[in-house]
Amino acid sequence: MLHTVNKSVFERNSLQSCLNTIDDSSVILLIEDGVISAAKHTKSALLADLAAAGRVFALQGDVEARGISSKLADNIKLVDYEGFVDLVVEHGTAVSWV
Amino acid sequence: MATKKFMYLNRKAPYGTVYALESLEVVLIAAAFEQDVSLAFIDDGVYQIVKDQNTDGIGMKNFSKTYHALGDYDINQLFVSAESLKERGLSADDLMPLVYEDEDDDWAEKPSVKIVSNAELKELMSEQDVCLSF
Numbered sequence: 630m631l632h633t634v635n636k637s638v639f640e641r642n643s644l645q646s647c648l649n650t651i652d653d654s655s656v657i658l659l660i661e662d663g664v665i666s667a668a669k670h671t672k673s674a675l676l677a678d679l680a681a682a683g684r685v686f687a688l689q690g691d692v693e694a695r696g697i698s699s700k701l702a703d704n705i706k707l708v709d710y711e712g713f714v715d716l717v718v719e720h721g722t723a724v725s726w727v
Numbered sequence: 728m729a730t731k732k733f734m735y736l737n738r739k740a741p742y743g744t745v746y747a748l749e750s751l752e753v754v755l756i757a758a759a760f761e762q763d764v765s766l767a768f769i770d771d772g773v774y775q776i777v778k779d780q781n782t783d784g785i786g787m788k789n790f791s792k793t794y795h796a797l798g799d800y801d802i803n804q805l806f807v808s809a810e811s812l813k814e815r816g817l818s819a820d821d822l823m824p825l826v827y828e829d830e831d832d833d834w835a836e837k838p839s840v841k842i843v844s845n846a847e848l849k850e851l852m853s854e855q856d857v858c859l860s861f
Contacts, residue, residue, distance in 0.1 A: 637740055637771050639815070662743030665771060670816035690784025694742050696777035696791075700816060709784070 630654075631720035635661040635727060638672045643726040648675060658708070658716055659687040664695060673702040680704035688713060731856035732763045737772035738860065741791070742782065747775045748790055750861035758800035765804035765855075766797075767848060772861075773811050776840070778823045791823065798827030803839040810845050 632655055636643040644666050659667050667687040679685050681704050689707040692698055717723055735754050739746040757764050768776060782789040805825060812818060819842055828834040852858055
């Protein structure tokens, strides 16, 4: 499955809810304000293990818009819109954590 | 018209919601009425004035440049929560160098951004006639 999260980890608990229920093969794509969760900060430990396993992606355009390209936590993979489509195709059912 | 002290509280990251842009619009309106305007950036609002924003990839207007114009409207008190910056792994160096020209000091260029503690922010808020939160 593909889980998309579009809210900042500082603003809502969408990411936490996603992490509470994600299975061992699913991946997370951070989009819109969700990319704030991909930066190095006091909450980045939440995602660290999944990222180390190569299972956390962030939409590059949203990262660049918010000026955090140089602030990303380790192992976050950037994708463009085409990469977004590839993830949807590859992982089937998508869950949108709004 | 009597001058009042207005503070705009900015709490949301830019682009994901319309709050940041709407706040900026209202700030400029208040400035046109020659009110005493200050801005506070707290929580994810600190991302509004982070430097190197590039919106080419999302097809939205990069309105971060507009913050540079605030000084020309005599808006030169931009307070940023130190706690909110720290929590997000950000520092003063990550913010845009926003400045204004001080007419009382031979138009010397001075920084508009001041990083304050939440305790200082509390004091600043208590001095306001109007606080508007976005």
